[in-house]
Amino acid sequence: MNRFGYTRASDVGEAVHAAANGDAAQFIAGGTNLVDLMKERIAAPSRLIDITRLPLRAVKSLPDGGLEIGALVSNSEVASHPEVVSRYPLLSQAILAGASPQLRNMASTGGNLLQRTRCYYFYDAALPCNKRAPGSGCPARDGVNRIHAILGASEHCIAVHPSDMCVALAALAATVHVTGPAGARAIEFAEFHRLPGDAPERDTTLQPGELVTAVALPREGFAAHSTYLKVRDRHSYAFALVSVAVGLRMVDGTIGEARLALGGVAHKPWRDPTAEALLRGQKPDDALFAAVGEHLVRDARGCGHNDFKIALVRRAVVRALQQAVAGGPRA
Amino acid sequence: MTTGKTGEPHDRVDGRAKVTGQARYAGEFTAPDLVHGFVVGSAIARGKIVRIDAAEALALPGVLQVYTHENTPRLAWRDRSWRDMVAPGGSPLRPLHDAEIRFSGQPVALVIAESFELAREAAGLVKVDYEAAPHETRLAEVESEAHEPARGKKGYTPPPKPRGRADEALAAAPVRVEATYEHPPLHHNPMEPHATTVIVEADGSLTIHDKTQGVSNSRDYVCKVFGLASDQVRVVTPFVGGGFGSGLRPQYQLFLAVLAARELRRSVRVVLSRQQMFTIGYRPWTRQRVALGAERDGRLCALIHEAVGNTSRFEDYCENVVPWSGVLYECPNTRLEYGVAALDLYTPIDARAPGAVTGLWALESAIDELADALDIDPLALRLKNYAEEDQDHRRPFSSKALRDCYREGAARFGWHRRTLAARSMREGALQIGWGMATGIWEAQQAPSQAKALLTVDGRLHVASASGEIGPGTYTIMSQIAAEQLGLPLAAVRFELGDTALPPAMIQGGSATASSVGSAVLAVCRALQHTLLKLAQALPDSPFGGRTLADVEFVDRGLRLRSGVAPAVPLAAIMRHAGLGSIAEQATAIPDLARQSRYTSNAHSAVFVEVAVDEALGTVTVRRVVSAVAGGRILNPKTARSQILGGVVWGIGMALEEHSMLDHGLGRFVNHNLGEYHVPVHADVPAIDVVFVEERDDVVNPLGVKGLGEIGIVGVAAAIANAVFHATGRRIRELPITLDKLL
């Protein structure tokens, strides 16, 4: 029994207030990640603020043509929502590539953003880990690092962000809406998750007590030419070794606009605008795609077991771009 | 009404109890005074505990005690007392015995508290300071120090002596292949974690619900270690949520739960966490070298198979990895060798088809390599070298329908449509590969007893202290009994998993159907005898002067085989004799004199189709046909389930499973089911199971060979061979993850 207080919040203000008042308070939504972390003694919140009663369950069309998804909309609901399926199939595919139906039914949009890494060492409370116990060291670097980062890692941490949904949200350039003690603000998706640097204990740029209230998608959903390709160690129910989210706008056989984000390679969904620029205005062809893949891994570095991810990114990028041009994974 | 005939596909008689939660497992039994234990495991792989501070844990209200090596009473001091029935040679682990650390995760403390959650929290507060010593967990580093295993492990047979001159024959062979094969340590990962509930009875005796494959093994261990008389300890385990060998030996939670229960005089439950399931036994890490020499026509002239498996520093776990290579193919010159090498890990333990899974992965890969070198169809090569007798023991097989397995399996699979060359079958962007392999497992029988009580209301209660780890033991034993006495299946209740019942063999080695089944058969025969005798005393008995061969038990009655008269109800026979019930007990002992004149094995032929996405390295198993010759099939439904489970595990072994060691820490690190991958539905294709029936009156009176292990043997090689056929790449180190194919 890890002792903790429990507060059930009934509105956003109350939730934020409760969070601000407990120094180690944490929100709980679906609990599919946090409860496990508590059982393994990786998270030890002094108070849980149950946010599941908050009115954050709507999926709304926005005046600018975008779509807003409340923080408590479940992963299953997002994946099957008609607006998402028709206008943002990339998001739907990415969510369905993750976890299991049972987990997706419980998992919330906000919780998915904030799920923590699956690094073996982070998950073993008997071992050092800078993310779990800052300053204790990172055994992954010289240890078993098959699933670890090849881009943007630091000497302190080579963990990767495990979410599939977030890779699609990065490619779609979503915005995260949050409310905290200092009021509401919007965070561009690329700024939401952070690289480990010398503070790997921080996964995101959220300030203490800030609550995610919604995720907003811009109007462009790349519905006609998008794909989510997930490469993993088994055919379902495994985290990505490498994943690629691609959205293209094709104009007369030419790539008018391109979005590309990688999962499984870094501490955050990896979006590289210079790689997207290589595609813009070009005719799709395999040599171009290979060049984009090459460009994406130009600064990649493996730690041994994960070296293969560099080659895998090159290949997966080519495949994903081919699929997107063709219209999607099944085409 | 379901008749209880053997050979018919019956649902599990315990199926409903299982799916409705009525079946109780070791960690589900309870008592009013129950308290809970949580284990603290060592963070280092080798060294010493210099200090344990449990003050913070003990300060939590509701924490009763923390046991460490400092306050655990001294118990039995001879190794012999700690050695269980199936222990390998060496000095078994004595939990909380001293300050020495022998492997990462070794229990160093047990916290007892009023609730599981509290015990778990308190466990996190126990502070342990270590003095670490250098450890070694890399097999390659110790391989050269491999030694012959110490004697003592039941079922282990040292490799046979060399036949002919294998090395010279190899050097002279016109065609040669030689390679090294390896697979990592593999944990069993049953659904049910290891757990023990010890209930302290009013008279001070202990009723123990332990996750075990052999209740008497647990009972004897507890008695010897704690110095208790056997009537003070009763072990009751009606259900096991998957054993696969992990429950053959008492695991440390049994010791710890009994320790605490005796010290506190309270009922105690200790359940291991999933992470802790990676601190008990596993299939050992093994490296094997196989060299084959052949004539140009494919006839084998030399076979060398050398294997080294890991063990711990304190016990010599060993298994029969190489002997199969001397039995499966005809070859005049063979040399088979096996050794074990010690690492700073816990002792491995038998895992489904121990040894055979390992040996056949290498042998059947090598045979495929030879077929490729010879440009011969891999199945044709196997048929060319088919062994008609056991050359190592110079004796015939009691039965061997492997040829039929090859034929049936190949026909079902469509093997003749395979094109010979690697990379010759494509489907769009996918490379298709067809591979096959042979499986083999030993048919065994061990002494077992059973008792039976037939009551005048037509119910039959049969019991034996066997286990039920999931193969369908309750069901087939009920079928055997129902068939023998002509009763409907529902009239029979089979009871097992209790040391108060007549002793039975430990459930392992695929020998339960054979051993316990023979005991059930024997006790039913005893009932038949008694019933016939009583029937002969009926007025105007038609059975006078008749023997059991002349009569049959059908429709709850007895009748002459030859006659047309309706059966005389068993109830009428008993009532006439003034009996409310008849009780019998019987022992089935293997006919060793006869059995030892033969070699008895179950066989299989496994055919696999894979599709490889070469750009991404991903492998999909698309089809599996497993043709099995396992003697008589008592229940095709539960039999098929055994093979399905074996094939699925084989897919896992080939493509996914890997207990990953961090050698710097000397610790398994992917110790959860999120990161230790086992096949999920999406990885498992349609599996076609074919049974080739065999008649074998040598193996045991039932003619069964056992099906628990054969299903997994050969699967990994068949998949690796299919991957080679698809891609032209030979992967000799399992699992075949995508990085190896990029």
Ligand SMILES: Cc1cc2nc3c(=O)[nH]c(=O)nc-3n(C[C@H](O)[C@H](O)[C@H](O)COP(=O)(O)OP(=O)(O)OC[C@H]3O[C@@H](n4cnc5c(N)ncnc54)[C@H](O)[C@@H]3O)c2cc1C
């Ligand atoms: C076995 C398993 C397999 C999985 N496989 C995959 C996979 O393949 N791909 C994948 O992407 N995911 C996978 N997941 C992860 C799953 O997607 C996450 O657990 C889930 O999305 C978390 O959502 P939740 O609502 O349950 O979060 P919770 O567990 O409730 O919370 C997680 C974190 O988010 C915080 N939080 C929750 N809501 C808010 C909010 N509104 N504002 C601020 N903070 C908040 C909590 O404080 C906590 O720190 C898997 C999980 C499991 C257990």
